[in-house]
Amino acid sequence: MKPAVRIAITGAAGNIGYAAAFRISSGEMLGKDQPVILQLIEIEPALEALKGVEMELLDCAFPLLEEIITTADLSVGFKDVDYALLIGSKPRTKGMERSDLLNDNGKIFGPQGRAINDHASRDVKVLVIGNPANTNALIAMSNAPDLSSAQFTSMMRLDHNRALNQLALKTDTPVSDITRLTVWGNHSLTQYPDINHCSIGGESATSLVDMSWYRESFLSKVQKRGAEIINARGASSAASAASAAIDHMRAWVFGTPDDDWTSMGIASTGDYGISEELMFSFPVRCKNGDYEVVRGLDMNDFSQEMIQKTEKELLEEREAVIHLL
Ligand code: NAX
Secondary structure (H helix, E strand, O other): OOOOEEEEEEOOOOHHHHHHHHHHHOOOOOOOOOOEEEEEEOOHHHHHHHHHHHHHHHHOOOOOEEEEEEEOOHHHHOOOOOEEEEOOOOOOOOOOOHHHHHHHHHHHHHHHHHHHHHHOOOOOEEEEOOOOHHHHHHHHHHOOOOOOHHHEEEOOHHHHHHHHHHHHHHHOOOHHHEEOOEEEEOOOOOOEEEOOOOEEOOEEHHHHOOHHHHHHHHHHHHHOHHHHHHHHHOOOOOHHHHHHHHHHHHHHHHOOOOOOOEEEEEEOOOHHHOOOOOEEEEEEEEEOOEEEEOOOOOOOHHHHHHHHHHHHHHHHHHHHOHHHO
């Protein structure tokens, strides 16, 4: 057996954390031969609920789950972690301005970034899920000066998977036949699900679907899928978000297939003209635990316009939290 790796999950008593912890413990994220130690982090008032999650995890008798640590202390929770899933965040309440939401969450992700900087493994891989995920990831990254900015990512994989599903439904194709899809930009309504380079069973997606369907129906369906789920379920996406987090980490650790890529929020280094110092979703290929932006894709006028719109929103978010960076 390999030595155990340490995985921190913040907001572990919440809906997404609850769904993720069991799948991670059963080996679905890092493999059936990889023992894990879970370091579950919550705020003080949720520690009792977290105890319940711990009891259930223990009751599963997962062979790969070596130890569980539950804590509200960031220096304990992030100690020596190899992976960190930052899920816990402050939800938007009625009448709350977006700038207040950004600020309140900034106050969570700044200290978490510092604690990761000070206590985590030097090779830690961080995935931010708590919304507004891209800007929260930017804040965490900016507060971890001793680590590489490439170690911080934000989750766009749920949007990517939602887009795959819509295309599969429309073309009556299995999702496994669809490759090279990208969701660009922010995890928000301005995200740009792009099928211009996408292949479905070896044929170009744009030749298989009607472009008016793509622009008038598909884009908003993917962008607004979260709201559609809240309306139906009375609660926001949880199991699908946890599943996407596992897909994101698996791709990062084990790589993407040679003929495919995935969508990840990463620190921009100027690719496709996107401002640096933004956490922006690009098409990325992963290999040997690293990732690289897929460069050189043709961007038509519509795509340019769409990525500029989502970049603008991220620049505004950045401006609202500039004092926290
Ligand atoms: P829940 O409200 O069920 O759980 C959040 C948990 O985080 C709670 O248990 C709370 O006590 C804890 N928490 C709050 N502040 C914390 C802190 N400072 N440290 C540690 N724990 C803290 O929300 P859930 O449905 O699990 O969603 C979590 C976050 O994911 C939300 O911000 C949500 O908007 C976001 N999402 C992001 C998605 C993405 O694709 N990036 C999709 C799904 C989801 O909407």
